[in-house]
Each structure stands twice: as C-alpha cells, then as structure tokens.
Amino acid sequence: MLLPQTYMNQAGRSVGPARGAYKLPLDRVLVIHDEIDLPFGDIRPRIGGGLSGHNGLKSLKAELGGPDFARVRVGVGRPNTTDPEIVSAHVLGAFRQSQAEVDALIDDAARAAEAIVLGERRL
Numbered sequence: 001m002l003l004p005q006t007y008m009n010q011a012g013r014s015v016g017p018a019r020g021a022y023k024l025p026l027d028r029v030l031v032i033h034d035e036i037d038l039p040f041g042d043i044r045p046r047i048g049g050g051l052s053g054h055n056g057l058k059s060l061k062a063e064l065g066g067p068d069f070a071r072v073r074v075g076v077g078r079p080n081t082t083d084p085e086i087v088s089a090h091v092l093g094a095f096r097q098s099q100a101e102v103d104a105l106i107d108d109a110a111r112a113a114e115a116i117v118l119g120e121r122r123l
Contacts, residue, residue: 008056016063029069038075043108045072047123074109
C-alpha cells in the first residue's frame with residue numbers, strides 16, 4: 001500500500017517510481033480516487049477508462065504508461081456549476097455530508113478495494 005506524499009494532482013510522481021521499485025505489472029496497481037461524476041456515496045470499481053479531467057488520473061496515466069490500472073471510483077458528487085474555482089473548492093473542501101455518511105463512504109470504498117485485492121471481486 002502506498003500513500004503518496006504528493007498532492008493528488010501529482011500522484012504519478014510517487015506511484016510510478018514505487019511501481020518500478022517493486023517491479024509491479026500494471027494489473028497489480030489499484031488506485032482509490034474521488035469521482036465528481038458519481039453521486040456522493042456511489043462506489044464503482046473499474047479497469048481503465050477515461051480520465052474525466054481528473055488531474056490525478058492524468059498524472060498516474062503519464063507515469064504508469066497508460067490508463068489501464070484498476071480503480072475504485074468514490075463518488076463525491078458534482079456541484080451545480082462548471083465554474084472551475086467552485087468545482088475545485090468542492091473537491092478540495094470539507095464534505096457537506098454528516099460524519100456518519102462520510103465514514104460509511106470510506107468503509108464502502110475500503111471494502112471494495114479489499115474485495116479486489118483478495119480476488120473476491122472481478123473488474
């Protein structure tokens with residue numbers, strides 16, 4: 001498990017070298033990330049796919065050599081605007097949901113990731 005010490009937008013700077021140091025094939029990389037295009041609380045695992053303007057995923061794609069890594073997409077919802085400053089503040093700010101709802105979201109994402117790692121869930 002790796003917890004990059006970079007900002008999410010530069011996660012590839014940590015993940016790429018770690019993958020190289022451990023000689024991991026791309027199919028052994030699992031990324032858990034926020035997804036504004038999913039409603040708050042939705043958890044959707046997948047392999048590859050589009051980057052949806054997510055700068056962290058762009059960084060990972062660049063450093064990993066492609067987008068075909070496993071992901072656990074954690075829905076945080078999208079604000080009712082396309083204004084980049086408001087969208088950025090939404091993603092980087094505190095959750096508006098209750099602590100219990102946020103805790104449940106984290107637990108659900110952790111269970112999804114664990115199921116993938118243990119081979120209990122196929123993507």
